Amino acid sequence: MNSGTVTMSNVLQRQRISLDGDWNVIVDPYEMGYVGILEQRNDRGFFRDHKPRHPGDRVEYDFDASPTLRVPGDWNTQHERLHYYEGTVWYRRIIEGPPEEQQRNPPGRVFVHVGAANHTSRVFLDGQELATHVGGFGPFAVEVTGRLSPGAHSLVVQVDNRREKDRIPAMRSDWWNFGGLTRSIDLVFVPDTFLRHAWLTMSPDGRVVGGVEIDGPTAPVRLRIPELDLDTAVELDAKGRFELDLEPERWHPGAPRLYDVHWSCGDDRIDDRVGFRTVETVGERIVINGETTFLRGISMHAEALSGGRRSHGPDDAAALFDLAEELGVNFVRLAHYQHDEHMVREADRRGILTWCELPVYWGIAFDQPHVLENAHEQLDELITRDRCRASTIFWSMANETMPSPERNAFLASLAERARELDGTRLVSAALLTLPTADRDHLVDDPLGAIVDVVAINQYLGWYYGERALIPSTTWSTPFGKPVIFTEMGGGAKYANHGDDGQIWTEEFQAAIYEAQLAMVDANRADAGRGPVAGLSPWILKDFRAPVRVLPGIQDGYNRKGLVSEEGEKKLAFDVLRSYYDEIEHAGRTTPGHDRDRDPDSDPAPEHDQHAGHGSEDDHR
Numbered sequence: 001m002n003s004g005t006v007t008m009s010n011v012l013q014r015q016r017i018s019l020d021g022d023w024n025v026i027v028d029p030y031e032m033g034y035v036g037i038l039e040q041r042n043d044r045g046f047f048r049d050h051k052p053r054h055p056g057d058r059v060e061y062d063f064d065a066s067p068t069l070r071v072p073g074d075w076n077t078q079h080e081r082l083h084y085y086e087g088t089v090w091y092r093r094i095i096e097g098p099p100e101e102q103q104r105n106p107p108g109r110v111f112v113h114v115g116a117a118n119h120t121s122r123v124f125l126d127g128q129e130l131a132t133h134v135g136g137f138g139p140f141a142v143e144v145t146g147r148l149s150p151g152a153h154s155l156v157v158q159v160d161n162r163r164e165k166d167r168i169p170a171m172r173s174d175w176w177n178f179g180g181l182t183r184s185i186d187l188v189f190v191p192d193t194f195l196r197h198a199w200l201t202m203s204p205d206g207r208v209v210g211g212v213e214i215d216g217p218t219a220p221v222r223l224r225i226p227e228l229d230l231d232t233a234v235e236l237d238a239k240g241r242f243e244l245d246l247e248p249e250r251w252h253p254g255a256p257r258l259y260d261v262h263w264s265c266g267d268d269r270i271d272d273r274v275g276f277r278t279v280e281t282v283g284e285r286i287v288i289n290g291e292t293t294f295l296r297g298i299s300m301h302a303e304a305l306s307g308g309r310r311s312h313g314p315d316d317a318a319a320l321f322d323l324a325e326e327l328g329v330n331f332v333r334l335a336h337y338q339h340d341e342h343m344v345r346e347a348d349r350r351g352i353l354t355w356c357e358l359p360v361y362w363g364i365a366f367d368q369p370h371v372l373e374n375a376h377e378q379l380d381e382l383i384t385r386d387r388c389r390a391s392t393i394f395w396s397m398a399n400e401t402m403p404s405p406e407r408n409a410f411l412a413s414l415a416e417r418a419r420e421l422d423g424t425r426l427v428s429a430a431l432l433t434l435p436t437a438d439r440d441h442l443v444d445d446p447l448g449a450i451v452d453v454v455a456i457n458q459y460l461g462w463y464y465g466e467r468a469l470i471p472s473t474t475w476s477t478p479f480g481k482p483v484i485f486t487e488m489g490g491g492a493k494y495a496n497h498g499d500d501g502q503i504w505t506e507e508f509q510a511a512i513y514e515a516q517l518a519m520v521d522a523n524r525a526d527a528g529r530g531p532v533a534g535l536s537p538w539i540l541k542d543f544r545a546p547v548r549v550l551p552g553i554q555d556g557y558n559r560k561g562l563v564s565e566e567g568e569k570k571l572a573f574d575v576l577r578s579y580y581d582e583i584e585h586a587g588r589t590t591p592g593h594d595r596d597r598d599p600d601s602d603p604a605p606e607h608d609q610h611a612g613h614g615s616e617d618d619h620r
């Protein structure tokens, strides 16, 4: 449970001092830095950042003389000895309090903003414990107003990435448990009254809606959008929400129209770039701005395009999106946790739709109230930071969780909260599908009744299913909602070649894609051939995963990428690219008012494929 932290959005638009760079660290596998041998909080703990006060004073640590780690960054790829490390690391940075004059004029407040710290962190200033944050991927802020007198101050952050049964995620994941201060840290300066949240978006029926959360003595809120001749005081309802009578040009996949937006409240000012688009489902189709839009997607982890490290910042975002654009996507699944804000802003700028997800992944302690509480905290961080992004169309509550009454109730509670925070986007969760001999797959997970889109992870031709049967496989649900394949694919080691029956070869992987895309095409909703409204194959790039141990092939990497861990393209990259090119330019998914179009009028052309011959493989 978080304490002493707040959520704050638009931080990239705020007056800040970056605290990125080298921080001194102490690696503390026995957690001695907080609790002493008596298991109580040890007042001479590392958070005190003590210095010997006299020659006889015994202080058994010294941050000044300790090694450093770069922030932002995971610790696992910075030091060979920390590669597998799961435990506590203490980070310390000396920060300068702004000069008196600056603090008084204008008077204001100061927050330490953490982009993300995996997994649980405590924040201390000058030895005082200020906050605890639980969750490895969401941003949080800690107020330090009045604690930063001019001069040096010791900012200490204890971070532990231990896996625990009652954490989110819990004991197992198919990604590397990168630990550390993995995203930027900033000192953020705001006036006494400021807009802790200010967001704008468009409801499915085309109304411009938004909301604010004012922190401090209240003051009127004004909004200016010069290109729309808007300069108005905003009328807030009891929940701080409002509506505007505006007809902006739409942000559309491939045509990202963004507007300069200027908020003011008292002395506070926020300048942002915002797009407006509607998203909804119509039967089994996903409709953006009234147009049926087939999601040509790819899944991504937050791992840099080179070096197998946690990605962060604008350059990593640009590199990952460059590659995704080369694939011809209009949609990206940001799996399985909140990604860096630069990712969703890059998507906004490039006109690429995104799926944003909570790390409620595999085995979670769904029956534990404190776990649900933290899931809500992580959800609030996910939505409050990104609900102003036109590119974001999905809030995903979970990935591959087994149906049970506790799980269903847990996810239903999250879905309800998501719709409370933002009723303008689609709610979903990626469902696990288990092997079945049937060609006609019926997906009736009870979660399908709660979500807006039924998202299916299926691995026909890899974990199960015969490749030759894939093209003639059909999918259905009892929910009458769009289906998207949030995962599908298979593994291959880059430059490992052979015939397409030889597992781990690029040819084997490419053949799976051929067969899968023939199946997708035969089930496409926009062509009236089935419920499939899109896909985001698993995955853009090979990524680090401790459960992947096959020597000479996996070596600690999940090999389902369409490119290697260094960005080298495998054959399947072009299989998917040419399919996306084909359907994008077949005029089937581009604008023209579909709401009342009969999909059966002229079905999309068949995608021809060379059905490869597969081998049954049913273990993950």
Ligand code: GCU
Binding pocket: 174, 336, 399, 400, 457, 487, 538, 558, 560, 620
């Ligand atoms: C799962 C899971 C992914 C995992 C993938 C795989 O479906 O959601 O996180 O990496 O399968 O097995 O490669």
